[in-house]
Amino acid sequence: MIYQAPGNIAEAIRLLSSNNQQIRILAGGTDLIPQMHTRRVNPQLVIDIKKIPETRSIQFIDGSYVIGSAVTGAELSEHLPLQRDWPGIVEAFDLIGSTQIQSRATLGGNLCNASPAADSVPALIAAQATCRIAGPKGERIIRVEDVVISPGRTSLQPGEFVVSFTLPTKHARSADAYLRLIPRTEMDIAIVGAAACLSLNEEGACQELRIALGAVAPCVVVAEKAAQILVGTRLDEKSLKQFSAAISAACRPINDKRGTIEYRSQVAGVLACRSAKIAFERASRNREGSLA
Amino acid sequence: MKNHVKAVVNGEPVEFLCEGTDTLLDVLRNELHLTGTKEGCGSGDCGACSVMLNNRLVCSCLVFGSEVSGADIETIEGMSKDGELHPLQQKFLDNAALQCGICTPGFLVAAKALLDRQPNPSESEVRYWLAGNLCRCTGYDKIVQSVLDVAADMTTGERR
Numbered sequence: 001m002i003y004q005a006p007g008n009i010a011e012a013i014r015l016l017s018s019n020n021q022q023i024r025i026l027a028g029g030t031d032l033i034p035q036m037h038t039r040r041v042n043p044q045l046v047i048d049i050k051k052i053p054e055t056r057s058i059q060f061i062d063g064s065y066v067i068g069s070a071v072t073g074a075e076l077s078e079h080l081p082l083q084r085d086w087p088g089i090v091e092a093f094d095l096i097g098s099t100q101i102q103s104r105a106t107l108g109g110n111l112c113n114a115s116p117a118a119d120s121v122p123a124l125i126a127a128q129a130t131c132r133i134a135g136p137k138g139e140r141i142i143r144v145e146d147v148v149i150s151p152g153r154t155s156l157q158p159g160e161f162v163v164s165f166t167l168p169t170k171h172a173r174s175a176d177a178y179l180r181l182i183p184r185t186e187m188d189i190a191i192v193g194a195a196a197c198l199s200l201n202e203e204g205a206c207q208e209l210r211i212a213l214g215a216v217a218p219c220v221v222v223a224e225k226a227a228q229i230l231v232g233t234r235l236d237e238k239s240l241k242q243f244s245a246a247i248s249a250a251c252r253p254i255n256d257k258r259g260t261i262e263y264r265s266q267v268a269g270v271l272a273c274r275s276a277k278i279a280f281e282r283a284s285r286n287r288e289g290s291l292a
Numbered sequence: 293m294k295n296h297v298k299a300v301v302n303g304e305p306v307e308f309l310c311e312g313t314d315t316l317l318d319v320l321r322n323e324l325h326l327t328g329t330k331e332g333c334g335s336g337d338c339g340a341c342s343v344m345l346n347n348r349l350v351c352s353c354l355v356f357g358s359e360v361s362g363a364d365i366e367t368i369e370g371m372s373k374d375g376e377l378h379p380l381q382q383k384f385l386d387n388a389a390l391q392c393g394i395c396t397p398g399f400l401v402a403a404k405a406l407l408d409r410q411p412n413p414s415e416s417e418v419r420y421w422l423a424g425n426l427c428r429c430t431g432y433d434k435i436v437q438s439v440l441d442v443a444a445d446m447t448t449g450e451r452r
Contacts, residue, residue, distance in 0.1 A: 001311075026356070034335040037335060048356075048358075097336075099349050099422075100349050100424045103345070103350045104348075104350055187337075
């Protein structure tokens with residue numbers, strides 16, 4: 001295997017377009033290296049994108065955060081403005097792995113590994129994040145939800161890679177949240193993950209809500225109909241009950257060692273309610289802050 | 293094709309050649325003969341191979357040797373200074389916080405990384421920070437207690 005660490009996007013694309021049959025992008029390596037170890041993948045060329053400046057920075061440009069695809073979990077958690085404005089995305093990534101894994105694992109890697117149980121992906125999708133993709137035909141911007149097309153597969157074309165993510169401009173009366181359930185308190189893979197991103201109207205009722213669910217279908221489920229139930233409410237118990245049932249109905253999970261179809265569907269309803277409530281409380285605080 | 297890599301390990305400049313698939317763990321043990329860093333699972337689950345890479349705690353089995361060009365690496369071999377054990381090393385001995393010892397270098401490197409950032413952690417903080425280090429002998433209590441003891445010693449100024 002040949003290791004290359006290009007210093008800019010053009011050089012990376014040139015390498016990616018070379019005739020090696022098996023090429024893999026290396027960001028944090030926390031998925032790739034174990035996969036190579038067990039010979040699930042056997043690349044002839046590994047392209048480390050961490051020397052490309054655009055993949056390694058968190059910037060605030062024209063009111064939006066632009067986060068490099070090779071920014072690590074530890075760096076996300078240490079970025080206080082990001083933590084304040086997008087707590088759901090930061091807490092979602094922070095749930096992944098150990099301290100050691102947080103030092104290396106990246107936002108782009110979590111997306112492109114294309115696991116149905118990836119924790120940061122529902123949070124990015126709920127937030128309506130987009131990603132900048134570079135490739136031999138130029139650059140394109142696509143929604144994060146259009147990247148993963150089935151477990152382990154992405155819509156990226158040969159020679160393309162994710163450079164960075166852009167979060168939308170944050171509404172003053174909005175907030176996000178993410179919760180997941182695992183069989184123990186640390187170091188496991190989600191049975192269900194539920195992200196909520198919510199904004200309030202001037203009176204403090206829910207104006208917009210996006211719910212994205214992980215580990216309950218081959219790809220992240222954006223539960224639009226269920227979210228609509230809470231729009232216009234202040235998340236009263238009756239609406240939440242209806243919402244919870246609609247979330248469970250939107251799930252298409254599998255039975256496996258971590259949970260059954262019934263269990264996952266029910267837990268998704270419960271977690272989506274709790275995530276929506278946390279996002280609602282955070283947004284209410286932000287609304288009060290913006291009035292003060 | 294071998295890569296020629298220059299880095300700094302425990303304050304000393306080093307140079308080595310490595311294959312693309314060689315991990316930092318392979319390089320430390322087989323090229324630099326720093327065998328204090330242990331291989332447990334080889335998949336980033338057990339933390340036995342923990343080292344500091346540019347001041348970040350990582351599993352050296354999840355880093356390619358070729359990636360560390362220009363990097364600053366600290367291993368368990370750099371923990372004692374001038375023949376004197378680090379307070380964590382001494383406390384692990386005093387409290388018998390090890391049995392077979394395979395996990396110990398990783399725990400020590402990880403615990404030092406915590407205390408360097410947070411000199412006065414709660415028990416929960418210690419347990420969460422060390423969640424990526426597995427020990428199949430001790431049941432963890434003596435390890436966690438040792439870290440808390442050293443933190444207490446440091447805070448009251450008994451050491452350092």
